[in-house]
Amino acid sequence: MSQIKTKAPITMQELADIAGVTRGTVSRALSDSPRVNEKTKARILALAKKHKYRVNQKARNFRLRRSGVVSVVFMLDIKSEQHMSDPFFLEMLGGIADCLAEHDLDLFLAHAPIANILELQESRIFLNSDGVIFVGQGEQHSQLNAISRAEKPIVVWGAPMPRQSYCRVGGDNITGGYLATNHLLELGRRRIAFFGNVNLPEIALRYSGYKKALKEHGVKPDRHLQIEVPFEMQHARDSIEELLASHTSFDAAVCSSDVMALSAIATINEFGLRVPDDIAIVGYDDIGLARYSSPTLTTVRQNIRWAGRVLVESLLSILNGQN
């Protein structure tokens, strides 16, 4: 590790000397303790401002035996450029980062691909942070359950699951899937494909919303129209290409993400078909890119930034013992 030194700014001891009190009193004044005289407190606060004093958060966290760091782990093979490139993750990250900063907490970004998240428990990601935010469940629901029983608090973005012992935050995937499908049904489409990996809990719920909408319109779901399209862009294109080559007939598709929808549009165009004339597409997430694509992509909106904030607030609640 490198030899890094930083010129130290004014210290609490120095401020105490200036104020003619001890560190203890300054510390109490700064944390607005009721056990310090109001006048003393005001004087110290004024002095602190005047001398641009700021508590050294590192020392504070160290003293408090905490790290002041929250780790963020993006599931779904984060190393793959495709996934990191998905704007969904970036917007989520933005919301998390903003909220964490407001609470004076640092963000530690997990960067490695996570084949088995149980291994994380030995890593810096866990050892070096006060809590961990998982974005997505992948197919590791039981591992998440196991981890949640350890001492380190976690929160997870994803779907509700049976016997779920971890704190979860997530959108209403059933309704989302329902709305997307319903939109296509009302456009008169009847051969509606569902693109996505239903082994992922969130996608499974959207699929059930999809089936619910079909049922309401008297359309019988066709197993052959449930296509396991992966999130990763190149794989998505391969998968959709295969579908088109098979001449399976369909006139619309509900996609599991906007990036997947954009992949679908590009692939369909390459096959000489038009969107939405020949095949109508609905995305999911409402990323910025989708809003400005051509033609404008119809999508199911998730307020991703806000979701990021909720994840942080939930984690803080646990850390503060409010469950």
Next chain:
Amino acid sequence: MSQIKTKAPITMQELADIAGVTRGTVSRALSDSPRVNEKTKARILALAKKHKYRVNQKARNFRLRRSGVVSVVFMLDIKSEQHMSDPFFLEMLGGIADCLAEHDLDLFLAHAPIANILELQESRIFLNSDGVIFVGQGEQHSQLNAISRAEKPIVVWGAPMPRQSYCRVGGDNITGGYLATNHLLELGRRRIAFFGNVNLPEIALRYSGYKKALKEHGVKPDRHLQIEVPFEMQHARDSIEELLASHTSFDAAVCSSDVMALSAIATINEFGLRVPDDIAIVGYDDIGLARYSSPTLTTVRQNIRWAGRVLVESLLSILNGQN
């Protein structure tokens, strides 16, 4: 701030007790100091492994009077979702994060929009980190110069500038602009537009590469074909729309980013024109999204992840006093 506590793992004192030595010796053994007996060292290392001991980086950094944190600031109005969504930033972030992790350093992500970066000097971004990486120069070259004269080391991704007192890492923008333009010229295009804000140093260099290529092919640059297209997607589309509506004739465009190129393609399609038949487009960056768009986007490749690593290594060199 919240009351966060973490169950402490085995401490250096405990390991010292087990080994029957003092903390000092353990510390030296772990840092591979030559001043400790090889046998003792081996014994301590084995014991450390056995008991899964890991040095508490927080305490270490605290003792070493450093934060162990590097801040990353993305210029260009990071708050705007459009910019955060630009895959260029994400890939750069990935490279930076990986390299930082290998050096046991944390990544602190600046999230606020940066109107004037001089204000950063009072903020957590500076106060709480050992160094700062700026991705992009914006139009704040002189502010960067000013900041670099402060005690906190910085490195900047961008273009070389006259009287540049900060450490810079960047691509060869002149050659990049030249290659992009040359490609179009060899396709027989002669009315080639340049899309980008030439007030940004990097873009200005690409523009000069563009002019150089034109000159070599005996094409006289047309001022009206230098269009100040912003990076931000919606603004890019507005700007290109305006150009198309003005009936300025052009048969190709060199774009300043792949996202800009995608915006251009979408806008051109909306005007009933075809790419590349009517107007050929070249992007810049080589983001994953471009690779899989339809039709595949021609672009100038920057190895963004690798660039991120170089930024980190450069910063570490400065921190280690190697300039």
Next chain:
DNA sequence: CTGAAAGCGCTTACAG
């Protein structure tokens, strides 16, 4: 209401 003191987990001159 305030001070004196211990201690968070580490590193590193200084002795020996």
Next chain:
DNA sequence: CTGAAAGCGCTTACAG
């Protein structure tokens, strides 16, 4: 080669 000790900047029982 190793130990004893000081100290990084803070917080918080414990006295008074």
